[in-house]
Amino acid sequence: AQKITQTQPGMFVQEKEAVTLDCTYDTSDPSYGLFWYKQPSSGEMIFLIYQGSYDQQNATEGRYSLNFQKARKSANLVISASQLGDSAMYFCAMREGEWGNKLVFGAGTILRVKS
Amino acid sequence: GAVVSQHPSRVICKSGTSVKIECRSLDFQATTMFWYRQFPKKSLMLMATSNEGSKATYEQGVEKDKFLINHASLTLSTLTVTSAHPEDSSFYICSAGPGQRSSPLHFGNGTRLTVT
Numbered sequence: 001a002q003k004i005t006q007t008q009p010g011m012f013v014q015e016k017e018a019v020t021l022d023c024t025y026d027t028s029d030p031s032y033g034l035f036w037y038k039q040p041s042s043g044e045m046i047f048l049i050y051q052g053s054y055d056q057q058n059a060t061e062g063r064y065s066l067n068f069q070k071a072r073k074s075a076n077l078v079i080s081a082s083q084l085g086d087s088a089m090y091f092c093a094m095r096e097g098e099w100g101n102k103l104v105f106g107a108g109t110i111l112r113v114k115s
Numbered sequence: 116g117a118v119v120s121q122h123p124s125r126v127i128c129k130s131g132t133s134v135k136i137e138c139r140s141l142d143f144q145a146t147t148m149f150w151y152r153q154f155p156k157k158s159l160m161l162m163a164t165s166n167e168g169s170k171a172t173y174e175q176g177v178e179k180d181k182f183l184i185n186h187a188s189l190t191l192s193t194l195t196v197t198s199a200h201p202e203d204s205s206f207y208i209c210s211a212g213p214g215q216r217s218s219p220l221h222f223g224n225g226t227r228l229t230v231t
Contacts, residue, residue, distance in 0.1 A: 035219055043206060045159075045222035091158065095220075102149060103210070103220055105159045 003027065004094050004106035011111050013082045020067070021077040021109050023092030033095040034075040035103065036066065040088040048090075051075055082113045118142055119211050121223025128199055129231055136194045136226045138165075138209030144189035145211035149220070150182075153206040162207075165192040199230040 005024045013019035025034065036048040051059045051066045059066040067076040079086055089110050093103040118141040128134050138148055146167045151159040163184050164172040171184035181203075183195040192211075196203050208225040212218050 037222075043208070043225040043227070045208065045210070045225075047219040047221070050219055089156075102161065102164060104161070107158045108156075110156070 003104045004092055006092055006106035006109050008109045009107070011109055013079075013086075013111065013113055015084060015113055015115050016081055018078060018080045019082055019111065021079070021090050021092075021111065023075045023077065023106060025073050025075060025092075025094050027073075027094065027096055029096045031096075034066070034068070035093045035095070036064070036075075036077045037091045037093060038086075038088045039091060039108075045091075049077065079111075084113050084115060087111060087113045119209065119221045119223045121209050121226060123226055124224055125227045125229075127229045127231060130200055131198055133195055133197045134199055134228060136196075136207055136209075136228075138192045138194070138211070138223050140190045140211045140221075143211075143213045145192075145213075146189065148186060148192040148209055148211040150184065150192075150194050151208045151210065153208060153225075155206075159208065162194075165194075196228065199228070201230045204228055204230045 003026050032053045034051045038046040038048055049059050049061045049064045049066050051068045058068050063080045065078045089108045091108045092106040095103050120139045122137045148165040150162045152162050153159050161174050162177045165184045165186040167186045167189055173179045186192040206225050206227050210220040210222045212220040
């Protein structure tokens with residue numbers, strides 16, 4: 001069964017506008033972590049933001065924020081004030097357990113920022 | 116911040132030869148490292164977990180005799196693609212983390228393998 005689901009294969013956003021990338025997850029472990037990574041065409045994986053299952057507040061990192069809805073098992077990434085350099089593939093990932101390092105990735109969403 | 120270095124970034128080899136890819140954690144010790152494979156415009160698929168001082172743990176469907184993993188020290192894991200074939204051509208990427216709860220996994224820059 002899919003543990004991480006990203007339903008948007010591709011998204012377009014106008015420069016300077018905000019965009020939301022969807023991610024839902026499935027786990028029975030009460031302790032887990034959710035991550036978003038950006039992968040530009042060069043292939044490197046860039047860590048963007050982290051949300052722990054016990055964190056009370058939504059995570060924010062600069063222009064990135066994570067809309068964490070635990071009951072719905074969703075962890076959507078919001079990018080504010082989009083820039084041309086935001087064009088890339090975005091992956092949502094989950095780590096199960098308190099200390100485990102293994103990540104399971106979603107299928108990814110290709111984001112294109114239009115000028 | 117934590118950095119993971121992967122080498123080489125690109126390699127072209129002939130069918131039947133073996134290729135070794137190195138993954139190093141530069142400023143932290145990693146008892147486990149992870150090897151992923153990625154096809155174009157697809158997600159990362161975990162191939163195996165590299166365990167320092169012991170055997171690697173392979174995911175279902177991954178041939179352990181084809182993809183040899185060695186984790187001889189706390190900062191180095193290697194993936195050797197043995198008797199490579201064109202279908203082994205892919206993007207291979209390693210990752211490791213300091214092991215703290217909220218710490219992200221850090222990734223190497225990946226290796227693009229082309230088997231001719």
